[in-house]
Amino acid sequence: MNAPSTLMEKDRTATAKERLVVIGNGMAGCRAVEEMLARDPARFDVTIFGAEPRVNYNRIMLSPVLAGEKAYEDIIINGAGWYADNAIKLVSGDPVVAIDRASHTVVSQSGRVEPYDRLLIATGSDPFILPVPGHNLPGVVTFRDLDDVSKMLAAADRGGCAVVIGGGLLGLEAAHGLSLRGMKVTVVHLMPTLMERQLDEAAGYLLKTELERRGQMIVTGGDTAEIFSHDGHVAGVRLKDGREFAADIVVMAVGIRPASGLAKAAGLEVDRGIIVNDHMVTSDPAVMAVGECVQHRGACYGLVAPLWEMCRALADAACEKPSGYEGSVTSTKLKVSGIDLFSAGDFSGGEGAEDIVMRDAARGVYKRVVVKDNRLIGAVLYGDTADGNWYFDLLKKGADISGIREALIFGQAFASGGALLDPNAAVAALSDDAEICGCNGVTKARVIETIAAGACSLDAVRSGCKASASCGSCTGLVESLLTLTLGGEVQSGPKTLCKCTSFTHDDVRRLILEKNLRAIPNVMQELHWTTPDGCSSCRPALNYYLLCAWPGEYEDDQKSRFVNERLHANIQKDGTYSVVPRMWGGLTNPRELRAIADVVEKYNAPMVKVTGGQRLDIFGIKKEDLPAVWADLNAAGMVSGHAYGKSLRTVKTCVGSEWCRFGTQDSTGLGVKIERMTWGSWMPHKFKIAVSGCPRNCAEATIKDFGIVCVESGYELHVGGNGGIKVRATDLLCKVATEQEAMDVCAAFIQLYREQAHYLERTAPWIERVGLDHVKAGLFDDPGSVQRLAARFHHSQTYCQDDPWAERAGGKYAELHQHLAEVRPLTMEPQAMETVR
Amino acid sequence: MIGEWLDIGKVEQIAPGTARTLPVRGADEIAVFRTQNNEFYALVNKCPHKQGPLSQGIIHGNVVTCPLHSWNISLQTGEALGEDKGCVPSIPMRVDAGRMYLLRSAVVGQKAA
Numbered sequence: 001m002n003a004p005s006t007l008m009e010k011d012r013t014a015t016a017k018e019r020l021v022v023i024g025n026g027m028a029g030c031r032a033v034e035e036m037l038a039r040d041p042a043r044f045d046v047t048i049f050g051a052e053p054r055v056n057y058n059r060i061m062l063s064p065v066l067a068g069e070k071a072y073e074d075i076i077i078n079g080a081g082w083y084a085d086n087a088i089k090l091v092s093g094d095p096v097v098a099i100d101r102a103s104h105t106v107v108s109q110s111g112r113v114e115p116y117d118r119l120l121i122a123t124g125s126d127p128f129i130l131p132v133p134g135h136n137l138p139g140v141v142t143f144r145d146l147d148d149v150s151k152m153l154a155a156a157d158r159g160g161c162a163v164v165i166g167g168g169l170l171g172l173e174a175a176h177g178l179s180l181r182g183m184k185v186t187v188v189h190l191m192p193t194l195m196e197r198q199l200d201e202a203a204g205y206l207l208k209t210e211l212e213r214r215g216q217m218i219v220t221g222g223d224t225a226e227i228f229s230h231d232g233h234v235a236g237v238r239l240k241d242g243r244e245f246a247a248d249i250v251v252m253a254v255g256i257r258p259a260s261g262l263a264k265a266a267g268l269e270v271d272r273g274i275i276v277n278d279h280m281v282t283s284d285p286a287v288m289a290v291g292e293c294v295q296h297r298g299a300c301y302g303l304v305a306p307l308w309e310m311c312r313a314l315a316d317a318a319c320e321k322p323s324g325y326e327g328s329v330t331s332t333k334l335k336v337s338g339i340d341l342f343s344a345g346d347f348s349g350g351e352g353a354e355d356i357v358m359r360d361a362a363r364g365v366y367k368r369v370v371v372k373d374n375r376l377i378g379a380v381l382y383g384d385t386a387d388g389n390w391y392f393d394l395l396k397k398g399a400d401i402s403g404i405r406e407a408l409i410f411g412q413a414f415a416s417g418g419a420l421l422d423p424n425a426a427v428a429a430l431s432d433d434a435e436i437c438g439c440n441g442v443t444k445a446r447v448i449e450t451i452a453a454g455a456c457s458l459d460a461v462r463s464g465c466k467a468s469a470s471c472g473s474c475t476g477l478v479e480s481l482l483t484l485t486l487g488g489e490v491q492s493g494p495k496t497l498c499k500c501t502s503f504t505h506d507d508v509r510r511l512i513l514e515k516n517l518r519a520i521p522n523v524m525q526e527l528h529w530t531t532p533d534g535c536s537s538c539r540p541a542l543n544y545y546l547l548c549a550w551p552g553e554y555e556d557d558q559k560s561r562f563v564n565e566r567l568h569a570n571i572q573k574d575g576t577y578s579v580v581p582r583m584w585g586g587l588t589n590p591r592e593l594r595a596i597a598d599v600v601e602k603y604n605a606p607m608v609k610v611t612g613g614q615r616l617d618i619f620g621i622k623k624e625d626l627p628a629v630w631a632d633l634n635a636a637g638m639v640s641g642h643a644y645g646k647s648l649r650t651v652k653t654c655v656g657s658e659w660c661r662f663g664t665q666d667s668t669g670l671g672v673k674i675e676r677m678t679w680g681s682w683m684p685h686k687f688k689i690a691v692s693g694c695p696r697n698c699a700e701a702t703i704k705d706f707g708i709v710c711v712e713s714g715y716e717l718h719v720g721g722n723g724g725i726k727v728r729a730t731d732l733l734c735k736v737a738t739e740q741e742a743m744d745v746c747a748a749f750i751q752l753y754r755e756q757a758h759y760l761e762r763t764a765p766w767i768e769r770v771g772l773d774h775v776k777a778g779l780f781d782d783p784g785s786v787q788r789l790a791a792r793f794h795h796s797q798t799y800c801q802d803d804p805w806a807e808r809a810g811g812k813y814a815e816l817h818q819h820l821a822e823v824r825p826l827t828m829e830p831q832a833m834e835t836v837r
Numbered sequence: 838m839i840g841e842w843l844d845i846g847k848v849e850q851i852a853p854g855t856a857r858t859l860p861v862r863g864a865d866e867i868a869v870f871r872t873q874n875n876e877f878y879a880l881v882n883k884c885p886h887k888q889g890p891l892s893q894g895i896i897h898g899n900v901v902t903c904p905l906h907s908w909n910i911s912l913q914t915g916e917a918l919g920e921d922k923g924c925v926p927s928i929p930m931r932v933d934a935g936r937m938y939l940l941r942s943a944v945v946g947q948k949a950a
């Protein structure tokens with residue numbers, strides 16, 4: 001076997017050549033052969049076995065073939081001539097079924113036995129098939145080779161619907177092709193974000209929106225339960241949540257597995273893939289392996305770039321100039337025409353990592369680069385990928401970027417411009433008639449004029465000449481102009497919502513409506529958030545603003561809620577929870593009291609207490625027990641008291657005219673009615689109401705957000721009280737004659753507060769900020785206002801008055817209440833440990 | 838190799854941007870986090886401030902905000918960020934073929950101070 005290498009090149013005879021057998025006529029196998037031939041054309045006598053009945057073609061171009069942009073002929077890499085010219089024997093359409101390492105032979109399906117001196121395994125991957133019922137029905141296909149494409153094209157010719165299971169690179173390319181071929185396509189993806197391994201939430205959201213705009217239906221968070229059939233052919237896909245999607249063809253694109261079965265059966269060392277060393281040699285020195293079927297230093301790859309590097313190392317070693325392969329950093333591009341998307345490296349951040357984000361909503365661009373220790377470690381680009389290769393290059397080289405850091409996000413042209421390293425300098429270099437604000441057509445000269453005329457802050461510029469007053473994408477430019485024109489005298493504007501944005505609460509609320517923004521990632525993109533997924537201040541605020549803006553349509557984002565609202569109970573210092581059921585207007589009865597007593601005993605609650613809000617609080621409940629506690633309370637007719645929420649808390653009442661010798665009206669009854677009207681509503685902050693039966697005011701109505709004091713002639717309505725950290729007595733809003741008017745004004749006032757206040761601003765500071773006159777004007781200047789505001793409040797209430805406890809007791813979000821698993825060490829020896837689900 | 842690593846189940850059990858808990862008999866409960874970016878981290882479920890359950894905080898980037906007094910804790914190192922000082926033990930974790938693994942010795946060995 002090592003004899004030939006001692007011979008002179010010209011002396012080699014055909015019989016002295018090493019016999020190289022290659023299993024797999026795909027991209028890596030053929031490339032490896034090409035590389036070896038280039039180094040030493042006389043060394044090997046080559047035989048290639050291919051399972052597919054054809055020559056080697058460019059597999060990654062199957063997507064353009066499916067989409068109709070390329071034909072099979074265009075994507076052939078090695079035509080019949082190549083095999084002939086290099087005297088390579090191609091055995092196609094006949095897969096190898098066994099390797100006999102003892103006798104150095106392989107056996108093919110047709111029974112052909114081929115001896116080898118050196119064997120190269122390049123069998124690629126097999127598509128993973130979800131083992132759901134119906135997975136082997138006719139009409140269920142994978143996306144791996146030309147035959148799969150032919151099946152899809154045949155189905156597309158017949159028209160109808162396609163369901164693609166898997167929203168990764170392959171699935172989306174299949175969906176794109178089928179949809180261009182005229183099928184109605186639904187993509188079912190298990191994760192909440194498309195291509196979650198390559199994209200962050202923001203880019204995934206943009207991609208989803210674009211695909212939906214193109215008519216595909218994208219179902220994220222969809223877990224396939226079954227593929228069902230009609231007359232023996234696939235008819236549709238059913239999800240675990242019961243949803244069904246009709247399908248004439250189902251494409252399964254949920255992942256790939258290294259095709260390592262043959263190697264394993266031959267006794268080679270195999271983990272996920274065939275284990276190879278840095279020279280692509282397996283545990284048997286006569287057997288090499290390359291491509292997607294291998295596992296190198298723990299990693300398996302599913303892209304071509306690493307294969308080229310592997311083939312280079314393999315050929316070097318096989319031709320006795322070993323160089324070694326050290327693993328690859330990969331980058332991804334999606335081949336869907338019109339969608340530019342690039343991702344590379346690690347964009348998860350981590351300690352010491354800094355995100356630089358740039359969003360240009362008008363152009364639909366999102367760019368994010370992650371920098372750590374002055375090196376670029378990751379990049380996600382959507383909408384403008386021109387600089388993808390440049391970033392990837394910096395990343396692979398580990399180049400020191402400290403010199404170009406400020407300009408890095410603007411791309412190569414900008415960052416290498418030497419003099420333009422400083423973004424301010426770049427703005428200074430713009431001509432006077434350069435357009436700064438595209439929305440309002442404001443030039444640089446006009447902005448400078450406005451600043452010169454006395455506008456010293458972003459806000460002043462906005463109101464002075466409208467620059468940056470609409471979409472805000474030019475905010476950075478305007479700020480640069482302020483700095484350039486005024487030097488250090490720029491005044492910081494009103495407080496921004498948080499450090500992730502340059503917009504204020506009011507801006508954000510206004511723009512959500514103006515620009516019809518309907519999801520958190522949507523707001524972050526359109527309003528140029530500087531962080532990829534916000535922070536613990538802006539996420540809850542945006543969630544509330546969207547909920548308030550789009551009642552019934554916006555889907556609440558649980559992970560943007562503070563723990564109390566996520567678990568519908570109050571967290572305590574020891575991590576347990578307290579449970580406060582509603583007691584309407586402070587009234588209760590034996591049935592409720594019994595249910596509470598039973599819960600206290602059954603779950604060993606260490607304490608039960610009367611709250612300052614006229615109801616009972618049960619303490620010390622574990623998160624796992626909450627659903628059961630709620631089920632028991634529900635059974636007695638009790639619902640959540642929202643003691644945990646930025647929402648209506650309590651309506652305190654006094655006994656009133658029913659019993660009290662001074663009572664002027666039925667304050668208890670009115671309190672109950674008001675609580676029935678307002679419970680469940682989400683607010684900027686907590687909201688408390690009280691109704692007192694006379695001016696003695698036993699329900700303390702004049703320190704509540706909305707307080708009613710009953711008098712002989714009707715009802716005095718008070719607003720903006722607060723008994724908390726800073727005590728504030730209410731302002732008198734108005735006096736009305738009837739209960740109904742009192743309730744209408746209450747609903748209208750709440751809605752005005754809901755629509756206008758900043759998140760985490762209670763009514764007292766809100767009124768201090770905007771003034772009582774503003775509130776009065778909003779309610780009373782226009783005769784229809786109260787009714788219109790109240791109608792909006794009642795509309796949003798139709799979506800809120802479902803008891804959240806009942807939903808949880810019924811099993812919704814069960815994972816929030818259950819442990820992932822439990823670890824019980826058998827002894828404290830780490831080896832003897834078992835996990836119990 | 839797998840022997841050193843404790844299999845704690847499929848990645849799908851934790852939705853992106855959320856966390857779940859893993860009680861350990863004889864040692865501290867562990868919080869397992871999954872970020873929006875699908876990075877996985879495990880920390881002892883006790884805030885270095887006053888033992889708040891970090892699993893119940895809001896997760897943003899690679900940081901969790903404690904539900905009790907809003908300290909920000911790095912998921913990667915367990916270190917308190919910003920002005921706050923303190924550190925909670927982190928448990929080496931890896932994900933392989935859709936399953937999550939914790940370093941066995943760290944699961945039993947850990948104990949928050």
Ligand code: SRM
Pocket residue numbers: 570571572578580609610611612613614615617643649650686688703704721722723724725726762
């Ligand atoms: C349970 C209760 C104390 C009691 O045992 O009586 C209570 C308990 C808490 N209050 Fe309160 N407040 C309770 C009535 C009050 C009252 C009295 C009232 O509502 O008439 C006030 C003054 C009135 C007011 O709000 O204007 C009150 C003013 C506060 C404040 C200060 C609010 C302010 O605007 O300044 C806070 C802090 C905050 O919200 O940020 C607060 C915060 C809290 C928190 C949520 C502290 C926290 O963040 O963990 C406590 C939750 C304990 C728990 O887990 O249940 N609690 N709190 C009362 C529950 C009422 C209920 O049935 O829902």
Ligand SMILES: Cc1cc2nc3c(=O)[nH]c(=O)nc-3n(C[C@H](O)[C@H](O)[C@H](O)COP(=O)(O)OP(=O)(O)OC[C@H]3O[C@@H](n4cnc5c(N)ncnc54)[C@H](O)[C@@H]3O)c2cc1C
Pocket residue numbers: 023024025026027028029049050051052059060061062063094095096097122123124125143144145170173259262290291292293301302303304305307333335
């Ligand atoms: C639709 C599609 C789009 C893609 N897009 C991209 C992209 O944009 N960018 C990118 O980098 N990568 C892309 N890829 C991945 C890329 O094609 C693969 O990484 C690459 O083809 C792997 O090369 P390989 O030689 O290891 O496997 P393959 O190219 O699959 O070759 C393996 C060959 O071995 C044959 N074989 C298997 N077992 C046997 C046997 N027992 N006997 C004989 N023959 C056998 C197979 O039939 C196959 O022909 C895409 C893949 C697909 C399917």
Ligand code: SF4
Pocket residue numbers: none
């Ligand atoms: S007064 Fe302070 S200690 Fe008492 S319940 Fe309210 S927040 Fe807690």
Ligand code: FES
Pocket residue numbers: 884885886887888889903904905906907908
């Ligand atoms: S316990 Fe976590 S911040 Fe106080």
